[in-house]
Amino acid sequence: MSVVTPSTSTADELIARINDLAPAIEAESDENERIGRLNERTVELLRGAGLWEAMAPAEYGGADLCAYDVLRVFEALSYVDASVGWVSMIPGVQGKGLLFLDTETRDRLARDGYPFVAGQGSPNGKAVLTEGGYRVTGRWSYGSGILHAGLAVGLAIVVDGSGSPVLTAQGQPDFIMFYTPIENVTIEKNWDVIGMRATGSVDYSLSDVFVSEEMVGRDAFTVTLGGQGQAKLLGFTGWVMSVHCVVPTGAGRRLLDELVAYARKPRGNGTRLADDPRFMTALGKAEGAYRSARAYMYEAFGEAQERMDRGEFATRRDLTNMRAASVLMHDVNIANGELAMRESGGTGLRAGRLQRCYRDVVAMGQHLQASTWTWGQVAKEYIDEADGMVWALNTLIPGA
Numbered sequence: 019m020s021v022v023t024p025s026t027s028t029a030d031e032l033i034a035r036i037n038d039l040a041p042a043i044e045a046e047s048d049e050n051e052r053i054g055r056l057n058e059r060t061v062e063l064l065r066g067a068g069l070w071e072a073m074a075p076a077e078y079g080g081a082d083l084c085a086y087d088v089l090r091v092f093e094a095l096s097y098v099d100a101s102v103g104w105v106s107m108i109p110g111v112q113g114k115g116l117l118f119l120d121t122e123t124r125d126r127l128a129r130d131g132y133p134f135v136a137g138q139g140s141p142n143g144k145a146v147l148t149e150g151g152y153r154v155t156g157r158w159s160y161g162s163g164i165l166h167a168g169l170a171v172g173l174a175i176v177v178d179g180s181g182s183p184v185l186t187a188q189g190q191p192d193f194i195m196f197y198t199p200i201e202n203v204t205i206e207k208n209w210d211v212i213g214m215r216a217t218g219s220v221d222y223s224l225s226d227v228f229v230s231e232e233m234v235g236r237d238a239f240t241v242t243l244g245g246q247g248q249a250k251l252l253g254f255t256g257w258v259m260s261v262h263c264v265v266p267t268g269a270g271r272r273l274l275d276e277l278v279a280y281a282r283k284p285r286g287n288g289t290r291l292a293d294d295p296r297f298m299t300a301l302g303k304a305e306g307a308y309r310s311a312r313a314y315m316y317e318a319f320g321e322a323q324e325r326m327d328r329g330e331f332a333t334r335r336d337l338t339n340m341r342a343a344s345v346l347m348h349d350v351n352i353a354n355g356e357l358a359m360r361e362s363g364g365t366g367l368r369a370g371r372l373q374r375c376y377r378d379v380v381a382m383g384q385h386l387q388a389s390t391w392t393w394g395q396v397a398k399e400y401i402d403e404a405d406g407m408v409w410a411l412n413t414l415i416p417g418a
Contacts, residue, residue, distance in 0.1 A: 032072060036091070036098060039067060051215045054209045055218030061166065069095065070110075072106075072110060073111065073114070074113055075117070075132070075246065077246050084327075085256070088107075089260065089264050089316070092264035092265065093264050094268060096268030096272075097268035100269040101215065103264070105166065107261045109135055109167075111257050113132060115235060115254055119233065119244075127169070133169045135171050136161060136163030136164045137170045138158050139173045142159075143173065144174055144181070145174040145229070146179065147178060151230040151232075153228055154224050154226075155227070156223065157222070160219045161220060162217055162219040163219075164222050165220065173194070194235070196229045198227055203223070205222050206221040206222060206223065211381060213380055214381040239253075239409075240255070241253075253332070255337065255410055256337055258387070259341055259411075259412075269375065270311075270347060270354065273351065273358060273379055274305060276375050277304075300357055304357055311347045315344070318336070319340065338396050338399040338404075341396055345389075345390075345392045345396075352380060355380055
């Protein structure tokens with residue numbers, strides 16, 4: 019393995035840098051929305067602050083933030099700009115997947131710095147068995163961060179030469195999580211969404227691309243990660259769950275703050291929305307709902323972190339609490355966004371921070387990780403009917 023100097027960046031230091039950079043990041047927001055991706059100035063600011071390496075393993079020079087500190091840091095960044103927070107957390111969580119690969123392969127990939135990995139995990143590809151690996155074909159939607167990536171990741175069903183799925187010993191279709199240089203990927207130009215516009219989460223595809231066995235991970239959502247840090251104690255599913263909590267937490271706070279700023283400003287007739295008892299009642303409920311969801315989030319992350327700090331694996335109950343807190347935060351944000359749009363009238367319709375906050379929280383709420391389906395899954399845990407099950411993304415499945 020190449021020799022690296024471990025990062026000394028702590029969460030508090032990173033948050034201080036975010037606060038210092040906030041005006042400069044916000045200054046690029048309109049341009050980033052217009053072009054549908056983060057511009058070079060924004061990328062320069064984020065890289066210079068060490069935010070794209072915040073979750074990278076310490077053995078490769080990253081800050082290797084623990085899950086609780088990931089919540090703190092990326093909540094702060096997402097308060098400044100939700101799209102910036104989203105793109106910045108992508109190389110961290112997708113980079114955890116490289117810990118499925120053997121150490122020699124990982125060392126090679128990280129020789130010039132830990133790679134920016136991007137993509138998504140729906141099994142939309144087919145991987146044909148061939149000598150030394152697979153030939154992969156498929157198309158994946160919403161490849162967050164793919165426009166900045168050096169490696170693309172995706173999930174594919176293994177098939178034989180006739181195209182029939184290869185089954186595991188349990189009789190289930192075999193899946194692989196694969197990694198391939200971005201040069202092998204076709205990047206689509208289909209970014210026409212309502213919110214999170216600056217993330218550039220375009221679709222991407224592969225056509226008969228060879229992926230060697232060394233660039234493949236198996237049972238990605240249930241097996242233990244490698245590496246020298248705490249990553250293995252949370253697992254890939256846990257990391258995916260955790261990062262989808264952090265951005266809505268920061269964005270939800272900014273939404274309410276923008277609504278309050280609007281409500282306190284005198285309107286054309288000299289009155290203020292803040293003087294309307296009806297609105298203030300609704301705002302009080304919105305604040306209570308957000309603060310409750312955030313407290314639940316920090317409680318869930320805190321309990322899991324205490325366990326991991328003792329060298330123990332996060333439990334199924336830990337992951338359940340994190341899932342529930344995440345979906346609750348999305349639900350609260352959407353409700354608060356509807357309040358903000360209804361009460362801001364024509365102002366909320368026009369381009370500006372309040373409109374953008376609304377569009378962003380609504381867009382995040384469309385993510386699979388925020389689906390209503392998850393409530394029924396977490397309920398299994400809470401009524402003690404999840405024995406023998408494990409979390410695989412947003413679903414409980416029978417354990418091995």
